[in-house]
Amino acid sequence: xxxxxxxxxxxxxxxxxxxxxxxxxxxxxxxxxxxxxxxxxxxxxxxxxxxxxxxxxxxxxxxxxxxxxxxxxxxxxxxxxxxxxxxxxxxxxxxxxxxxxxxxxxxxxxxxxxxxxxxxxxxxxxxxxxxxxxxxxxxxxxxxxxxxxxxxxxxxxxxxxxxxxxxxxxxxxxxxxxxxxxxxxxxxxxxxxxxxxxxxxxxxxxxxxxxxxxxxxxxxxxxxxxxxxxxxxxxxxxxxxxxxxxxxxxxxxxxxxxxxxxxxxxxxxxxxxxxxxxxxxxxxxxxxxxxxxxxxxxxxxxxxxxxxxxxxxxxxxxxxxxxxxxxxxxxxxxxxxxxxxxxxxxxxxxxxxxxxxxxxxxxxxxxxxxxxxxxxxxxxxxxxxxxxxxxxxxxxxxxxxxxxxxxxxxxxxxxxxxxxxxxxxxxxxxxxxxxxxxxxxxxxxxxxxxxxxxxxxxxxxxxxxxxxxxxxxxxxxxxxxxxxxxxxxxxxxxxxxxxxxxxxxxxxxxxxxxxxxxxxxxxxxxxxxxxxxxxxxxxxxxxxxxxxxxxxxxxxxxxxxxxxxxxxxxxxxxxxxxxxxxxxxxxxxxxxxxxxxxxxxxxxxxxxxxxxxxxxxxxxxxxxxxxxxxxxxxxxxxxxxxxxxxxxxxxxxxxxxxxxxxxxxxxxxxxxxxxxxxxxxxxxxxxxxxxxxxxxxxxxxxxxxxxxxxxxxxxxxxxxxxxxxxxxxxxxxxxxxxxxxxxxxxxxxxxxxxxxxxxxxxxxxxxxxxxxxxxxxxxxxxxxxxxxxxxxxxxxxxxxxxxxxxxxxxxxxxxxxxxxxxxxxxxxxxxxxxxxxxxxxxxxxxxxxxxxxxxxxxxxxxxxxxxxxxxxxxxxxxxx
RNA sequence: GGGGGAUUAGCUCAGUUGGUUUAGAGCACCUGCCUUACAAGCAGGGGGUCACUGGUUCGAAGCCAGUAUUCCCCACCA
Numbered sequence: 001x002x003x004x005x006x007x008x009x010x011x012x013x014x015x016x017x018x019x020x021x022x023x024x025x026x027x028x029x030x031x032x033x034x035x036x037x038x039x040x041x042x043x044x045x046x047x048x049x050x051x052x053x054x055x056x057x058x059x060x061x062x063x064x065x066x067x068x069x070x071x072x073x074x075x076x077x078x079x080x081x082x083x084x085x086x087x088x089x090x091x092x093x094x095x096x097x098x099x100x101x102x103x104x105x106x107x108x109x110x111x112x113x114x115x116x117x118x119x120x121x122x123x124x125x126x127x128x129x130x131x132x133x134x135x136x137x138x139x140x141x142x143x144x145x146x147x148x149x150x151x152x153x154x155x156x157x158x159x160x161x162x163x164x165x166x167x168x169x170x171x172x173x174x175x176x177x178x179x180x181x182x183x184x185x186x187x188x189x190x191x192x193x194x195x196x197x198x199x200x201x202x203x204x205x206x207x208x209x210x211x212x213x214x215x216x217x218x219x220x221x222x223x224x225x226x227x228x229x230x231x232x233x234x235x236x237x238x239x240x241x242x243x244x245x246x247x248x249x250x251x252x253x254x255x256x257x258x259x260x261x262x263x264x265x266x267x268x269x270x271x272x273x274x275x276x277x278x279x280x281x282x283x284x285x286x287x288x289x290x291x292x293x294x295x296x297x298x299x300x301x302x303x304x305x306x307x308x309x310x311x312x313x314x315x316x317x318x319x320x321x322x323x324x325x326x327x328x329x330x331x332x333x334x335x336x337x338x339x340x341x342x343x344x345x346x347x348x349x350x351x352x353x354x355x356x357x358x359x360x361x362x363x364x365x366x367x368x369x370x371x372x373x374x375x376x377x378x379x380x381x382x383x384x385x386x387x388x389x390x391x392x393x394x395x396x397x398x399x400x401x402x403x404x405x406x407x408x409x410x411x412x413x414x415x416x417x418x419x420x421x422x423x424x425x426x427x428x429x430x431x432x433x434x435x436x437x438x439x440x441x442x443x444x445x446x447x448x449x450x451x452x453x454x455x456x457x458x459x460x461x462x463x464x465x466x467x468x469x470x471x472x473x474x475x476x477x478x479x480x481x482x483x484x485x486x487x488x489x490x491x492x493x494x495x496x497x498x499x500x501x502x503x504x505x506x507x508x509x510x511x512x513x514x515x516x517x518x519x520x521x522x523x524x525x526x527x528x529x530x531x532x533x534x535x536x537x538x539x540x541x542x543x544x545x546x547x548x549x550x551x552x553x554x555x556x557x558x559x560x561x562x563x564x565x566x567x568x569x570x571x572x573x574x575x576x577x578x579x580x581x582x583x584x585x586x587x588x589x590x591x592x593x594x595x596x597x598x599x600x601x602x603x604x605x606x607x608x609x610x611x612x613x614x615x616x617x618x619x620x621x622x623x624x625x626x627x628x629x630x631x632x633x634x635x636x637x638x639x640x641x642x643x644x645x646x647x648x649x650x651x652x653x654x655x656x657x658x659x660x661x662x663x664x665x666x667x668x669x670x671x672x673x674x675x676x677x678x679x680x681x682x683x684x685x686x687x688x689x690x691x692x693x694x695x696x697x698x699x700x701x702x703x704x705x706x707x708x709x710x711x712x713x714x715x716x717x718x719x720x721x722x723x724x725x726x727x728x729x730x731x732x733x734x735x736x737x738x739x740x741x742x743x744x745x746x747x748x749x750x751x752x753x754x755x756x757x758x759x760x761x762x763x764x765x766x767x768x769x770x771x772x773x774x775x776x777x778x779x780x781x782x783x784x785x786x787x788x789x790x791x792x793x794x795x796x797x798x799x800x801x802x803x804x805x806x807x808x809x810x811x812x813x814x815x816x817x818x819x820x821x822x823x824x825x826x827x828x829x830x831x832x833x834x835x836x837x838x839x840x841x842x843x844x845x846x847x848x849x850x851x852x853x854x855x856x857x858x859x860x861x862x863x864x865x866x867x868x869x870x871x872x873x874x875x876x877x878x879x880x
Numbered sequence: 881g882g883g884g885g886a887u888u889a890g891c892u893c894a895g896u897u898g899g900u901u902u903a904g905a906g907c908a909c910c911u912g913c914c915u916u917a918c919a920a921g922c923a924g925g926g927g928g929u930c931a932c933u934g935g936u937u938c939g940a941a942g943c944c945a946g947u948a949u950u951c952c953c954c955a956c957c958a
Contacts, residue, residue: 005918190955197958216958263957271958280956339957353956388884389953396954495952530891563906564892568885570951572892580907583920590918597917639894642906657917664916742924749924755915833902840899845938854899854939861901 003596007589009553012697017130019696025068025712026135028075030484036067036074037488039467039518040136041501042144044083046090046121049128051527051535052494054545055561055571059524059637060492061134062562065689066632067489068135069716075485076135077470078126079142082118084409084459085179085187085346091117091408107407107454114408128546133554133692135712142470144462145410152474153410153462154428156512161426165362166402168414172279173401175354177300177314178347181405182358184458185398186500188342188351197337198322199268200330202228205244205253212237212245212256213332215267217339218277219325220317223250223306226290227273232258234269248330249321250307257288279353292355300352314352357421359403359412359455363507367397370506373516379506382522382635383568386495393499402458409456416451417441424453464504467491467517474512482513491518494526495568522635525570527561532572548578555691556582562641562690584645585694588687591653592698594661595676601667608775610672613659616734616773617679619727620651622719628686629719644686652683655738659776677702682717737773737780739801744781747797747808758784762793764805766871792878800826803867805875820879827872834865 020026028035038060043053060076068074091114092102102110126141142149160166173182198219204210214228228245230237237256244253254273261284262271275285276294285292295305302309302317309317325331342351371394373379374387381387403412415433416424418441425440427433430452434445468474473482487509493502502521509517527535527542535542548557552575559581565571624647631640660676662668681702688695688711699711744761753759761783763769778786792798796807797819840846840858847855 003917006920214958218958261957266957273958278956278958280958283956337958340955383885385885392883392954498953566893569893576907577892579920583918586920587918590921592917594917636894638892642894645906653918654922658922661917745923746925749912752912755913755923829902836902840939843938847938849938850899857900864901 003593005590005593007553007586007694009555009585009693010550012693013131013133013554016693016696017133020135020710020712021138023708023710025710026076026137027139028073028137030480031073033071033073035485035489036064036070036072037077037485038064038075038490038492039077039470039488040079041491041493041497042079042081042142042463042466043125044086045080045118045123045143046083046087047080047125049125049132049545050537051542051545051561051573052524053125053129054132054557055527055565056492056494056524057129057132057134058558058561059522060490061132061558061692062637062689063490063492064135065692065712066716068712069685069688069714071715074135075137075140077140077142078129078134078136078138079140079466079470080122080126080144081459081463082143082145082409084404084406084456085181085183087114087118088406088408089179089346110407131546131549131554133558135692140470142466144459144466148472148475149462149469150410152465152469152472153457154413155474156465156508157410157413157457157461158426158428160361165366166359167362168357168359170355170357171360171401172282172353173356173358174342174344175298175352175356176344176347176349177296177298177352178349179344179406180298182354182356182401182403183344183346183351184401184460187345189345190340190342192338193341195337195339195341196334197267198325198334199332200248200272200325201332202245202248202272202330204240205246207243212240212270213268214270214272216272217337218274218318219321220302220306220309220314221274221277221295222247222272222321222325223302223309224274224276224293224295225252225254225272226275226285226293227254227288228256229259229262229271229273229284230256230269231260231262231264233260234262234264236269248325248328255288255290257284257290259284259287276355277353282353282355294355296352296354298354300349358401359414361400361402361461363397363400366511367394367503367507369510370394370503373506373510379516379518380520382520383566385568386498386521386523389495390498390503394503400458402461403453403455404458405454406456409459410462412453412455412457414453416453417445417449460500460504463501464508465512467505468508468512477513486513487516488518490520490522492522492524495523498523520635523568525565525568527571527573530572530574535573543573543575548575551575552578552582553585553693555585555694558690559584559641559645562638563645564638566638567635584649585691587649587653588691588694588698591648591657592680592701594657595673595680596701598662598668598673600670600673602670604667604669606669606671607779609779610660610669612773612776613656614672614675616730617651617656619730620734621647621679621682621717622727623731624651625686625717625719641690644690648683648687652679659780684711685714685717688712688714733770733773734776736770736802737777740777740806741780743799743801743806744777744783744808747799751797751810753810755782758782759808759810760784761786762796762807762809763788764790764792764807766805766867767803769802769804792875798875800868800871803864803871805871816879820876823872823876823879827869827876830865830868830872834862834869837861837865 041056064074064076094117095102095113157166174185174188176183195217197215197217199213199215200219201211201213204212225247240256243256245256246253261280273281273284273290275282275290275292293305295302296314297303300314302312304310306317309321312320322331344351374381374390413428414424414426415437417437423441425433425436427436430447430450433450437445437450465474467486467488471482471485472479473486505517509515529535529541533539533541557578560578563577563580624643628640628643631643660672684695684699692712696711748755761781765788774786793807793809796809798805798807837858841862
């Protein structure tokens with residue numbers, strides 16, 4: 001059967017992925033080998049694969065597959081995150097579409113719907129990862145709400161509470177009026193928006209007609225004002241000391257206070273203070289003991305303090321109150337103003353600073369070891385620049401608001417008793433809670449008397465123990481797995497979640513295992529489209545990864561996303577990169593087609609050119625292997641890929657295979673074919689992490705493999721120069737030959753000499769030269785002969801290489817003028833070059849202070865240039 | 881407002897502690913080829929004052945200072 005001309009990925013991908021699964025190659029159990037562990041950044045359970053996942057998981061897979069080949073016990077733990085806000089929002093939306101309101105359901109009913117949703121949509125993303133070739137240990141798939149995982153999250157809460165690290169307090173929090181929950185600072189995105197600055201005048205109490213004017217962006221909060229504040233140094237307002245102002249519309253009297261928090265330059269220099277609706281105002285309120293008047297309901301509508309605006313949405317109220325202020329003569333003017341407004345990362349609702357009772361983690365002391373372990377290099381960041389960002393955050397760390405007013409998640413294990421929410425105990429179960437409450441309150445409670453806190457924990461409060469809890473390191477701390485797999489090796493994630501997740505995992509690692517959770521953190525960039533825009537669903541500029549895989553093959557897409565994405569840099573993605581990847585897999589495929597087309601003839605002697613080609617490629621392969629290993633060690637994955645790409649395409653296909661290729665329908669000798677297959681197999685090994693499917697497919701094409709002899713578990717090549725002399729010498733000799741061949745090809749092209757027409761080459765030896773690759777030059781240059789002479793050859797195209805002159809005679813008269821021009825150009829260049837070299841050498845300070853070796857190099861450059869100039873001048877003269 | 885990066889070919893990036901030709905790669909581009917592995921290919925080629933201005937040095941893409949442009953992070957400016 002004829003081998004197809006192009007590689008067809010679909011069949012190979014299905015065949016080999018299921019084969020790998022059947023053989024259990026991705027499954028890991030602790031053993032005597034060195035462990036190599038990666039935990040996946042768990043995607044949202046209801047998520048679908050996007051290009052960001054694609055990049056992130058391809059990198060992880062490359063690392064894991066290479067480690068597996070290096071003989072390590074590779075374990076890549078997959079799983080999903082319950083993603084409380086995002087998932088709950090989706091479930092609420094789905095129910096709403098069915099006409100069910102969340103408020104009509106009990107908590108248990110809602111959770112039943114949520115789990116149903118999770119069972120239906122959860123894990124789609126994991127199936128998609130298999131299409132990519134991800135070599136995860138699927139038997140270990142975890143979910144942050146698995147029973148044992150949940151238990152560990154609750155244990156951590158209880159433990160931190162007992163240690164006094166968790167407290168409950170009234171704070172200004174970021175309130176999401178759409179999701180009806182508090183958010184952590186990290187979940188709020190600040191955007192610049194065009195808004196208006198309203199200048200509103202307040203009458204001074206007990207005055208005839210004395211007014212002061214404040215500037216505000218939120219006139220609706222006037223109803224919650226409890227003071228006017230001015231800077232004590234502001235002479236304009238010095239006369240207001242001890243006075244009061246009257247709030248428009250509600251006509252309340254409020255004090256005028258003085259604090260240097262107020263910027264005299266901004267607006268009118270008068271600040272209205274609304275402690276319930278602004279963080280700074282809240283602080284001022286505490287300082288001056290002001291009344292706190294909350295005018296908003298939790299859904300962003302005004303409450304009874306909003307008087308006749310009660311029930312209106314805050315943004316509607318802003319417009320209507322503007323009208324009323326204007327009609328009543330309070331509004332002096334409005335001006336355009338740009339300010340920053342916080343938006344919910346999840347719902348995109350405008351965040352409302354709101355006072356509420358929440359749970360917090362005291363981060364100061366907890367985070368100290370985590371700061372140090374990154375700064376001292378125990379944990380390495382790639383690229384290193386992110387250390388700065390990390391340090392800055394850790395130095396200014398604030399307490400972490402961990403309660404969320406949601407149902408989907410881990411319910412806070414606090415149990416209230418008695419009236420109100422003042423008295424509570426923290427316990428794992430209701431039984432324990434009852435016992436504790438009885439003791440604490442000195443009265444007896446029975447089942448049902450206690451009310452568990454309604455709130456759930458922030459999602460990140462569960463994911464910060466991910467590297468521990470996937471191995472049950474908290475619920476069963478002495479188990480064999482946690483001891484074997486932890487600390488994990490490499491974490492691959494996005495810089496956006498450095499604080500949400502990376503920093504907190506490090507904190508939890510120190511707190512609970514006394515150890516770092518991973519040794520390296522590789523930060524990927526953002527995937528952008530051609531125009532530099534972030535890929536997003538709303539812009540519709542993100543290609544569907546699965547469609548890309550169908551079109552270009554998984555290997556092609558893997559190469560496409562890796563080819564230009566150094567750590568920490570954004571990836572400007574275009575599907576043409578996948579095309580490049582696909583072309584690459586096709587190139588490999590066709591190389592295999594060529595090798596398989598050759599018939600062996602046992603008694604055929606090995607040509608000299610093949611012998612030299614093998615010697616060269618062995619040296620080349622080892623040189624590149626070193627450089628690839630080096631790139632991997634530095635986490636320069638795209639560099640490792642590029643070296644591999646060039647080694648395969650340029651060195652192996654374009655040079656090596658052409659050098660050993662027998663004539664059409666001619667047989668090949670056995671020694672050459674055997675060596676070639678070994679080379680091919682070595683190339684497949686280094687390709688395996690990048691293009692696992694085509695590598696496996698071809699791995700089996702060269703010989704019958706015993707059960708278990710698959711490339712996924714083959715050995716990574718070891719640096720081994722073998723026989724054949726010093727590699728650097730061979731490489732240098734080859735590049736000299738390469739230069740000569742390129743020159744010959746150039747002459748062919750300029751003179752329109754067809755490739756199949758043989759030409760002669762004469763060499764005028766001006767100095768010693770190595771002839772070991774002459775057979776290769778003859779073959780690659782398609783020469784009828786290569787001869788050494790002492791004379792110039794008339795009527796030739798000529799070139800100079802390493803001080804020796806080369807002539808390719810050409811029957812018809814050559815274009816003398818063109819030759820002359822070419823040589824004159826070269827002469828000018830060489831002279832310029834010589835001048836720059838001589839300038840250095842004539843400088844006594846250079847000769848005196850530069851290292852000897854550097855000076856010697858310059859001297860050689862000078863000598864070479866001089867001899868070349870002599871030759872060129874000679875040639876030009878002879879042409880005249 | 882504070883902090884951290886970045887700036888090298890049309891695009892994306894390398895360039896190890898300053899010294900191997902007058903700076904490299906991939907893609908793109910130009911020219912010529914359907915040469916029986918591959919046109920998803922082959923061969924050849926063009927293209928850069930290393931953002932700018934000074935400084936240090938025998939020597940600077942690299943070190944220092946300033947300027948410009950740009951990205952990111954943090955922060956409560958109404």
